[in-house]
Amino acid sequence: MSNGLLPSRQLIGVTRFHWQQLLGPIVVVIAVSYLTSGVSASFSYLTEGALALLVMVLSLQVFIGNSGVLSFGQAAFAMVGGFASGLLTAPVKIKENVLDGLWEPLKAVNMGIWPSLVIAVLVGALFAFVTGLLLMRLSGLAAGIATFALLMVADNVFFNWKLIGPGPQVMPQVPKFAFVDESIVLTVIVIIVVYFFGISRRGRLLRATREDALAARALGASVWHLRVLFFTVSGGIAALSGAMYAHHAGAVTARDFYLGFTFTTLAMLIIGGASSLWGAVVGTILVTAIGQVLLVLEGGVTFGSVEVTLPNGARGLVIAAALVVILIWRPKGVTGGKEFNLPFLNRKSAAAHDSHVQRTDANMNIKP
Amino acid sequence: MTQMLEAVSIVKSFGAIRVLEDVTVTVRKGEIVGLLGPNGAGKTTLLNIMAGYETQNSGTVSIDGGCIDSLPPEARTKAGLARTFQSGRLFPELSVTENVVLGAIGAGASIKVANRRALDALEMLGLTAVMMQPATGLSHGLSRLVGLARALTANPEYLIMDEPAAGLNNHETPALLAALESIQRESGCGMLLIEHNVGLVADACSRVFVLASGELLFEGPPEDALADEAVLSAYLGDATMGLPGGIA
Numbered sequence: 216m217s218n219g220l221l222p223s224r225q226l227i228g229v230t231r232f233h234w235q236q237l238l239g240p241i242v243v244v245i246a247v248s249y250l251t252s253g254v255s256a257s258f259s260y261l262t263e264g265a266l267a268l269l270v271m272v273l274s275l276q277v278f279i280g281n282s283g284v285l286s287f288g289q290a291a292f293a294m295v296g297g298f299a300s301g302l303l304t305a306p307v308k309i310k311e312n313v314l315d316g317l318w319e320p321l322k323a324v325n326m327g328i329w330p331s332l333v334i335a336v337l338v339g340a341l342f343a344f345v346t347g348l349l350l351m352r353l354s355g356l357a358a359g360i361a362t363f364a365l366l367m368v369a370d371n372v373f374f375n376w377k378l379i380g381p382g383p384q385v386m387p388q389v390p391k392f393a394f395v396d397e398s399i400v401l402t403v404i405v406i407i408v409v410y411f412f413g414i415s416r417r418g419r420l421l422r423a424t425r426e427d428a429l430a431a432r433a434l435g436a437s438v439w440h441l442r443v444l445f446f447t448v449s450g451g452i453a454a455l456s457g458a459m460y461a462h463h464a465g466a467v468t469a470r471d472f473y474l475g476f477t478f479t480t481l482a483m484l485i486i487g488g489a490s491s492l493w494g495a496v497v498g499t500i501l502v503t504a505i506g507q508v509l510l511v512l513e514g515g516v517t518f519g520s521v522e523v524t525l526p527n528g529a530r531g532l533v534i535a536a537a538l539v540v541i542l543i544w545r546p547k548g549v550t551g552g553k554e555f556n557l558p559f560l561n562r563k564s565a566a567a568h569d570s571h572v573q574r575t576d577a578n579m580n581i582k583p
Numbered sequence: 584m585t586q587m588l589e590a591v592s593i594v595k596s597f598g599a600i601r602v603l604e605d606v607t608v609t610v611r612k613g614e615i616v617g618l619l620g621p622n623g624a625g626k627t628t629l630l631n632i633m634a635g636y637e638t639q640n641s642g643t644v645s646i647d648g649g650c651i652d653s654l655p656p657e658a659r660t661k662a663g664l665a666r667t668f669q670s671g672r673l674f675p676e677l678s679v680t681e682n683v684v685l686g687a688i689g690a691g692a693s694i695k696v697a698n699r700r701a702l703d704a705l706e707m708l709g710l711t712a713v714m715m716q717p718a719t720g721l722s723h724g725l726s727r728l729v730g731l732a733r734a735l736t737a738n739p740e741y742l743i744m745d746e747p748a749a750g751l752n753n754h755e756t757p758a759l760l761a762a763l764e765s766i767q768r769e770s771g772c773g774m775l776l777i778e779h780n781v782g783l784v785a786d787a788c789s790r791v792f793v794l795a796s797g798e799l800l801f802e803g804p805p806e807d808a809l810a811d812e813a814v815l816s817a818y819l820g821d822a823t824m825g826l827p828g829g830i831a
């Protein structure tokens with residue numbers, strides 16, 4: 216049988232960890248956040264909101280990107296997290312005055328932001344786990360529709376059931392983050408979690424089920440177990456996003472996490488490239504930036520002698536159009552679904568005179 | 584009790600069509616067994632039933648005496664039964680090595696161990712020349728071999744292979760059989776080798792089962808199969824049947 220020339224054994228196979236793929240997105244997120252938030256107070260506020268959205272897009276990435284199953288329902292967990300963290304931190308007096316129907320123990324409890332975030336994540340993950348046990352039996356179109364139904368159910372429950380929240384009202388007086396730094400720290404933690412789930416053994420197996428579920432089962436991969444696990448992780452992260460949003464806006468309502476939120480975050484993921492962490496980061500930054508430029512244009516801008524004013528709603532239209540363009544011409548997103556990789560930064564040891572080795576190195580984590 | 588993989592009295596119909604008629608096949612630990620038969624005999628269907636991809640109408644499948652009928656495919660793999668696919672079924676977006684590594688990862692190996700086992704399997708099957716290639720571009724014969732390497736990295740107790748030699752030439756097939764024999768010697772794995780061509784696998788197998796039109800025609804040593812009346816008539820007109828190295 217034929218025998219090719221072998222590079223040294225250690226260099227072959229899949230890498231466990233590629234520092235660039237993790238540090239690249241972290242550095243970019245930190246740099247962009249401080250650059251933009253340094254511009255002005257309103258930019259700082261905007262940055263904080265964008266970080267909450269990024270955490271949501273990362274939640275979508277860890278599930279959709281790895282499993283290949285489209286979920287329209289993750290915003291339900293953001294709702295759970297936003298409500299949980301908001302209710303746990305709002306002043307008791309406010310709850311007594313404004314939220315008369317609220318369950319008594321919920322009225323009485325009051326804690327700091329950080330412990331409330333932990334509880335929000337746990338509650339979100341628990342909800343995702345329980346619903347995932349059922350939903351993850353479905354695939355393809357059925358899964359898409361069922362997860363959408365989950366969003367509808369969550370919206371109806373939160374919008375109408377005053378025992379667990381403000382119902383159709385706004386829940387006011389949620390304590391805000393003092394600095395943008397808190398959101399940055401939380402986002403970096405989420406990036407790390409999402410990265411390590413992605414390159415874990417289970418993450419690799421889940422991505423294999425995405426390519427060929429039957430073949431993956433022959434390797435011992437339980438499609439249902441893996442999907443439930445990642446759905447649960449995604450639910451916890453989505454809940455964190457909802458909670459971050461609540462502490463960013465200082466208020467929370469069920470409608471904050473409904474169709475617009477779902478569409479925007481999915482568009483960010485798909486435009487950036489659903490199959491990589493880097494795609495989630497790039498998509499969020501791009502869509503946020505485009506959205507801000509258009510927002511300014513909607514307000515009217517003068518270039519020399521020409522005044523440009525876009526009609527209201529142009530933002531939504533442009534983002535929707537960008538999504539369609541991407542889906543048609545670059546379905547893997549602007550990053551091509553690849554992880555962050557600057558070739559000149561690759562360690563010299565991959566010395567690899569063997570370009571092949573580097574290829575495999577890079578490949579395993581990148582592949583959509 | 585002898586350790587073996589058993590499919591006992593398997594009956595299978597697709598709608599009104601009876602595809603397997605009371606078929607019993609056994610593979611002992613450390614033994615290479617052939618499952619032979621012409622096109623459409625029911626070989627793949629029997630393999631799918633053993634691996635949990637199809638449900639039989641009656642009969643049972645068991646490993647070392649324990650019934651596995653209620654287990655889904657992934658649990659059968661975890662119980663020590665690996666399979667390959669007639670069409671290879673590689674993960675198209677991954678390289679050959681990445682495909683093979685996943686076999687070990689699925690079996691619970693750490694990524695470090697998985698890398699080592701993958702390289703061993705690739706070397707064993709002579710696939711090192713293509714190891715960095717994307718899985719999509721491979722010929723059918725090579726895809727099946729990579730699929731076999733992927734199944735091997737799980738270190739299975741029993742391995743059932745769907746026509747791994749199809750598409751290989753007269754040099755490659757004996758090399759594949761030699762590799763299987765050495766794996767079987769080293770690991771004590773019991774193997775069921777599906778093949779169209781009786782002569783091709785005769786040397787490697789200690790026993791063969793011959794299936795035609797869903798019925799078991801013969802069970803015994805391969806050299807007797809080549810002399811068996813019923814087997815010969817089932818293959819009537821199939822010129823490749825008895826010729827070692829012939830192209831199936």
Ligand SMILES: Nc1ncnc2c1ncn2[C@@H]1O[C@H](COP(=O)(O)OP(=O)(O)OP(=O)(O)O)[C@@H](O)[C@H]1O
Nearest residue numbers: 597602620621622623624625626627628629669779
């Ligand atoms: N899902 C199915 N539905 C209906 N008929 C099927 C199905 N799968 C297989 N068959 C039929 O069952 C019979 C046995 O098929 P099988 O694939 O098991 O044969 P085989 O021995 O593997 O043949 P080959 O050598 O061509 O791979 C064939 O007549 C085939 O048409």
Ligand SMILES: [Mg+2]
Nearest residue numbers: 626627628669
């Ligand atoms: Mg077949």
